[in-house]
Structure formats: C-alpha cells, structure tokens
Amino acid sequence: MFSAWGAFVYRHRRVVALLSVVAALVSLPFAGQAAALLSNGGWQVSGSESDQVRQRLTDQFRIGSSLIVLFESESGERADSPSVLDKVDATLADVADEPSVLQILGYRNTGNDPRFLSSDGTKTYAVVLLDSDDEGSIDLVDPLREMMAEQPGLTFQLTGYGPLAGDANEQSEEDLARAEIVSFPLAALILIIVFGSVLAAAMPLLVGFVFAIPTTLALIYFVAQSTEMSIYVQSVATMLGLALAIDYSLFLVSRFREELRRGRDVGDAVQIAVATAGKAVTFSGIAVAIGLLGLLFFSSPAIVSIGIAGSLVVFCSVLYGLTFLPAVLGMLGPRINALSVSTLVDRIRRRVGLPVRESETERTSRWESMARWVMSHPIFVLVPTLLFLLAVGTPFLRLHQAVPDASVLPPGRESRDAYVALRDEFPGGAALPFEILADVNGDPFTEPNIVAVNAYVEALDDASTHVIDVESPFEVRNPITGEQLPAAAVAALFADPSSLPPDQQAGIQALRDRYVSGSTVRLVVHTTADPASAEGLAVTTQLRATPPPSGIASSQVGGFVAANYDTLQSMQERTPLAVIATMLVSFIVLFLLFGSIVIPIKAVIMTLLSITASFGALVWIFQEGNLSGLLNFQALGYTVAGNPIIMFAVIFGLSMDYEVLLLSRIQEAYRRTGDNTASVAEGLAKTAAVITGAAL
DSSP states (O other), X not given: OHXXXXXXXXHTHHHHHHHHHHHHHHHHHHHHHGGGGOBSOOOSOTTSHHHHHHHHHHXXXXXXXXXXXXXXXXXXXXXXXXXXXXXXXHHHHHHHTOTTEEEEEOTGGGTSOGGGBOTTSSEEEEEEEESSOHHHXXXXXXXXXXXXXXXXXXXXEEEEHHHHHHHHHHHHHHHHHHHHHHHHHHHHHHHXXXXXXXXXXXXXXXXXXXXXXXXXXXXXHHHTTTSXXXXXXXXXXXXXXXXXHHHHHHHHHHHHHHHHXXXXXXXXXXXXXXXXXXXXXXXXXXXXXXXXXXXXXXXXXXXXXXXXHHHHHHHHHHHHHHTHXXXXXXXXXXXXXXXXXXXXXXXXXXXXXXXXXXXXXXHHHHHHHHHXXXXXXXXXXXXXXXXXXHHHHGGGGGOOEEOOOGXXXXXXXXXXXXXXXXXXXXXXXXXXXXXXXEEESSOTTSHHXXXXXXXXXXXXXXXXXXXXXXXXXXXXXXXXXOOBOOHHHHHHHHHOGGGSOHHHHHHHHHHHHHHEETTEEEEEEEEOSOTTSHHHHHHHHHHHTSOOOTTEEEEXXXXXXXXXXHHHHHHHHHHHHHHHHHHHHHXXXXXXXXXXXXXXXXXXXXXXXXXXXXXXXXXXXXXXXXXXXXXXXXXXXXXXXXXXXXXXXXXXXXXXXXXXXXXXXXXXXXXXXXXXXXXXXXXXXXXXHHHHHHHO
C-alpha cells in the first residue's frame, strides 16, 4: 500500500505539492485567529464539587468574574484615612456606573471591614463584581481601566481573572516567540550537521514551520469554536509540530538520499522511501497520537485540549510528510544534495592540508561496530544502563504536585504583583477564599435556620487551625457594643429592616444579595494556608469533613484551593487508566506492525525506563531547584499538576517513534538476511545518526 502511494505521489508530484501549498495558504488566516479563541482556564474538573459550586455561584448569586483593584498611597499614608478613601471612591466613580459592573465592594461600603486593609495599614483594595464570566471579563479589563480616574498621590494595580489572563497570554506569546528564536537556528544547525546539505536540512523546517504548524493552528481554530482549548495548545502545537516534522522529514529524506546513493532513479527512490520510511512514519504517528490521546481520559478541559492539539499536530505532520515532502523530493531528485556543506568542508580541509572527513560508509561502519560490540557484551552494557536509568529516576519518588497560582508569572507583571500582595499582606489571603454553599430547609431568615447556619460557621471556624474567619450574612453586630446579635434579633432585622437608618437598610439588602439565594446561604472561609502546599489542600478535606448541623440539608465546598484539590484527586484517579490504556493500545499497534509479542513488550519496558529517568530529572531540577542558577529559574517547590502526565504522553509517543524506525529497519534487514545479529547491527547503523539527530 505504501509503495503504491509513493508511486502515485511521484507520478503526480507537481499537483500534490501544489495542493499542499494551497492547503497551507488557506490555513494561515485561521491560524492567526486561533489565539483569540483559546482559554486561560480549563483546569477545573468538570462536574466536581468545586465546579458545581462555581456554576451555582454564577447561576444563583450572579457572582461571575471580578476585578480587584489594589490601592496604595505614595506618601505612605494609612489606607483607611478619609483622604485616601475619598481618592479611592473618586477613582472608581465612573466604573460604578458601567452597566457591566454589578457592585463594588471596599473598605468603606462594607462597614470598615478589616479584611480590606493590609496588615501594615498602607494598602486597601476594592472588588469590582462583573456581570460576566471569567472569559468574558478579559475584554472588560481595558475599558474599565480607562474609566478609572487617576488621583494625585494614589497608585492602583489591577488583578483578578481578566488581568491575570491577559498577562499570562502576553507572557506565553513572548516566551513562545523567544523559544522559536532560539530553537529555529539550533534546529537548522543540527539538521545541517546531520544532512551535510543546506537544501536537505531545509526540508524538515519547511514542513514544520510552513505547513504542519499553521495547519494545526487552523484546525485548533475550528475545534475551539465548540470545545474549550487551553492557551497552552499554541506551545504544544509549535513544540510538537517542529519536533515531529523534523523526525518524519529526517526519516524520509535520509532514506531517499540513501536510495539515490545506491543508484536508484528518482521515482524508485521516492517509492522505496515512502514504502519503508513512510510506513514507519505512519505507525510512528499512530504511536505518538496514542500517547497524546491518553490525555482524553482526564476531566480537565485544559489537559484534554492539549491531547486534542497534540493529535492534530501528529495528523498534520504525517499528512505533509507523506504528501508534500515526497512530492518535493521527486521534483528535486539529486539536487536534494545541493549546497553540500561536507563538500565545502572537504575543499577547505584539502586546501589547508588536513585529511578529508570520513565517508558515510565509514560513519555507518562505526555505528555497526558499536552495535556488534554491545551485542557481544549484553550484560556488561545492560546492567549499568538499567542501574543508571533507575538511579536517575529515584527523585520521582519525592514528587509533589500542585496547581500553581498567579505567583508563577514573572515579578513585574502588574496582575501578579497585586495578587501576591493580596495573598501575603492581607488577612486571610484575600485572593483565595473558600466558597461554601449551605442549603437550609425553607426560609433561611427564620430563627432556627439562622441558629443552624451560625452553628455551622462555628464548626467551620474550628475545622482547621488555618481558618481565621468565616463570612456569613447573619454575622450582624450591635453598632454600639460591637457584640454579635442573637439569632432572634437578626431574624427580626431581615424580616423588617424599615426601622433602621437608610444606610443600614441598604447594608441588610446587600447581605441578602451577596449571601442568600432562595434556600441557599453562601459562606466565605478565609485561611492562612498556602494554596499550593499540602496544608492548604488539607484544609479542603477538613472543611468537607465538617458535617453541617441539623437544619442544613446539604453543603458544598468550592473555591480556588478546593478546585486544586479536585484537580489533583481526579488526576490521581485517572492516571493509572490513561497509562494502562496507552501502553495496551501501543502494544497492539506494535504487534500489528511487527507480528511479534516480544518486541512490543520490550518497547513498552524500554519506554517506561526512559520516562522514569525523565520524571526523575523533572523533580530533581524543577521541583527541587537543582541547576536553577544555570537555567535561570526559580523553583516552586512542587511540580505543576498536569506536567507529569503531559510529559508521559509526549515522551511515550516520541520514544515509540524512534522504536518504530529502528525496529522497522532491523526487521527489513532480517527479512533479507535471516541473520539476527547482522540485522540488528545493520538496522542500528542505518538509523543511529538519524535518530540521534532527530532527538537533538
């Protein structure tokens, strides 16, 4: 089948090449629009308890997204002084009249709530509640910022989902551009060294950057119309698109040049290259796609979207590798070796009196000699190699996963700096409270239900040493004595607030709007625990394990930290299934390709060993901070949740990629010679340089 396809592509090479170019050109406009449809969220587990709380807050309480404005006096004046608070009000005056703004909460209009004042008294903040979900809030940030009137002596910074998403997107694009600037010339240099020809080296980069990556981004654009796709799929598409295009182009171009050296005409060389390397490319693509499709087992839309994007990259890389590339090779023929670097180097060496470089045959002979030496000393090579891989993998036993907060953005980003200040300088970590929804029986404002809610608040307050405060609508104090009013008095106030002054009546109504919807009462729990720490995640289990008293039918715990907990729990539950399914399907594919039981088992074991070593390096370097000075990064003390399983998917696929190429060539030689040792040596000799270059 592959031989027939190779012959077909060669016969219609100009048409195939033209259609490929047209497809790439049509993709470009859509590829450019893909970023606008990508989401910065999607890490929450769909249907989890925290996700249900988030949805109920939106539906029942109209609590969608919010914008947090952090204020500080340049003179160091206390933020609770009347002059500073007047400037805060003046800054937000126009914002309060904007239709997309539901309410603004701050120190002054919450009865001088101490939570709105920093520990040293120099900062305060206001929460701008928006009539929008998180994704919609991104477009509101700039218009609302323009409405904020600057006041002399007062600075402000914006944070919240919208500003953080904007900064994260901008940072991601800058990082991606920097990565391309670094990776492109390095990849070009390695390819020139591997191929020894500028024109041959240009083929993989052409297939990757001009064809596979834009087409993938265009497909992502269409998928994003109906499926939430993470902002990070851009990085995945670029990274994998370049890697796979290089791999598959190396396989095909190397085999094509090899057949030309054997004296084949161009048509036969294309046909044989597609029949052999093309078949390996197809099954390699299937192996990589299987690894990436293992991400579909997870419930986080962001992880699922990375699996989808990765699979689309594989599809596009294989597609152009089996169409455009052989068509162009058919048109170039021997000219693929034009602009030969090796010829130029040999001329220079002769001129200065140095010996010319070793020939292709000599280099192949060295690889073959090494293969035969390894096979003659199997235990001597195998045992140290296994011990090394296992030793390198041992740091993985110390893996600690967590979902990062905004502090992972570089210092200097406004939204990040404001977020860190809210988290560290305000009581109760103002940016990351727990949200608890308690469903009572009947009217929440009756005395028995108020008693039940108050009892639940006390239980939550005692659930963990990290809990410092629980917001409740029934936490109403006597304005003279400051003491908590009894439940009967609170019930009377909510039943008939008309006897109160107008400002207190407005306060009672604000409590109704913010904290009560139907028979559901909203409670907000502030803690001192780091959300990425084990202690922070433990607070989630402690709050959920706190039984509500009689009178409260049910309760749910949500919020950022609870969402992190649900994400980690879901990953732990689904990872074994994803790993087993990926290995099983890969085993079946390799069995169908090679007709062997032993080869797939060996391939899976070797792949797991390489993954183990990679995971160990991940923890040792990025979690524990070794080599942080050399690599210029700050260790988080944990591994970002999702990274290990994404690494597994990518590494498993790429490792199988090289397995398929190597074993295909060994099998090809064995069918011709029937000599196992000679076939292994020949297969390694023919593919070692290609695999090494592809890996680099």
